[in-house]
Amino acid sequence: MRFSVVDSIPGSRPKSQWDRESRERLIFLTPAVAYLFLLTVFPFLYSLYLSLYQVKLTRMDRKVFVGFDNYANLLTDSLFLHACLNIGIITGISIVIEIIFGFLAAKIFFALRFSRAGGILRSLSILPMMITPICIGLIFSYILNPTLGIANYLIKGAGLPPPGWLSDQTFALFTISLINSWQWTPFMMLLMLAGLMSIPTEHYEAAEVEGARWWHVARAIEIPAIKSVVLVGVILRVIDNLRFFDIVYVTTRGGPGASTEVVTLFAYKQDYQYFQIGYGSAAAVVILAMSIVITTFAAGYLRRAEGE
């Protein structure tokens, strides 16, 4: 009788059993891998392939290989560069507002955590997150309509000059950021509330005994405790903002001028309005690359922060 090395290792299984397990694993994994390949990897590879061509969807038979020209053109396309800058600004403004108001809201709901009304209000406060962004865009375009909207009606009623919320290029980007923040502040609030609830009550009791004021409590106890969840929230929101599209599409279409143009809108227009799918694919690949770089950097930062 012959024994293989593997068979002789204590606790190891016979080769035939390995084969069976491998086959089973393969059978169970194949659908998921095929699904991922078909819906994620293949479209990505195809986009990569298309991005090397000058091609219009209506005439795929006339595609011309241009190498990396589409990428070179993107880097000199003032509209695309402006869109990159805009999405950075929207992300920055939105996240700052979401953190500030999310923290305040979390503090309020933390104080109301034992009351029934607090629970109801908390549930109501997360409703904006549950509305599709396209509806939010429509709702705000009605509210902020310069002639028929209620916002300007109230402002005029108070005797103030109504701003051009979405029509003035100095306001529009900020307005878009505000709408975005309105929708996602509850998300930050939930994360921070979870963080606050994880703080042992003894810390608060000790602070009270020491005579600490609210800002001492916030700075020394609460902010350190919620720092890691806020970082997770920020990373998620940065990634989310890179694909920010619907609200801009509905409210401003990137205007006035290019003041609210964002990268996804740029790619969308190339792909689905002009059907320039080569250039549009190049834009999509660049957006993906930006997402990967930002995510990798942010994840590394998070790991370091957690290690401290």
Added chain:
Amino acid sequence: MKKILLVASAAAISLAASPGLAQTDWGSILSKHDGEAVNIMSIQDPFIDAVRKMSPQFEALTGAKVTTDGFGYDPLHQKEILACSQKDSQYDVLFIDGIWLGEFADAGCIDPVQDIWSDTDPKIIAWDDYVESFAGQAMWGDKKLCLPVAAYWQMVHYRKDLFDKAGLKPPTTLKETMEDAKFFTNNKDFPGVTGYAMNDQRGAAAGQQYFEWVYSAGGKPWVSNFPGSPAAYADQTPLLNSSESVSIVQFMKDMVAYGPPGVEQFAWDERYNAFAQGNVAMINAWSVQTPGLNDPKISKVAGKWDVAMMPHAEGKESIPPVGGWIMCLNKYSTRKEAAWDFMRWYASPEVHKAAVLAGAPPSRHSAFQDPEVQKAQPWVPTLYEAAKKAWMEGRPRHALTFEMIDAIGLQVNRAIIGEATAQEAMDKANGDVTKLLKDAGYIK
């Protein structure tokens, strides 16, 4: 009973028809299509209601089932192009904007109607009865590709009650337009009213507006495109930064001061709603929107307005914009016979007149000249004048139309909001469009 009524109304259409077709026996012309579907993809414009109102009569005649789906402007363009690229046969009849024709022809999405109408009585097709300025938008080169059944032209819509009170006549020149707009803006005798709302929104709205006005300013967007040009696409070298082009963009910018708050973000609907809600004294608008202004459910100015020809620069002529929807046969339809039967029936002069009386825009000379139509739509004489003076190549119609208009619209809007001067913006537009056309091989 319902079917009898529908057949009776189909017969009534025949009786109401133009003399040459008064006795059209549709039963002998159209085939039976019992149970067969005819699916129509269209813009969600007011004329779609007329299509839906007329369809049961076709169903009664042929047994086919007609379904008309309406979409917004951009979604319709996307759906039609994507369906074409996938050789989709779900829809049989496609309403496309006349300015998309070059793109659709280039992509081979439609079967030219000229190739299939040989067995149809020429009186039913009656091509010469279509108003020339829009009929040309259903042609690509010398070929008639679609049926031009839903034509729009632009007129100035003004508040007659306000103009009468002020003792003013509607403006005929750009200078008068600005003076009148200025007069009504912040005028304590006319509270809550501003002068003029234009299509200033970045993109297609501002881009198309440029083309709506440039010819009346004496300009031309590219070298060989001018009213009456025998070969509009012969030399497409852009002239977007010519003095006439820049002056009309400057005019748009100057008019912002006399528009409602936020006019910089106005597109077609906002412009129309501002007028319908009584907030502006004047707009220029497509004729398809005109009937709605007399509907008290959506308009506060019903009975208080009138129309006039589009203004022009001093010493120039009014060249009204023309646009609208042409009815095309989907190349990939699997029910072409039923679809073509519907198309030729709906587009025929007699059914067209009935459709116009049901709310569709007149597209044929016979409809414009019909006393019943003129009585039902009192603005038709002015519209007919606009239709005859319009230039069919007012906007580009080739495969780069969408991009080109968008690129111009971005720069026009930049000028309007003061991000650039009119000259700077149009220099940039000219450069961008030149690159676009060069890359695509339209110019050298």
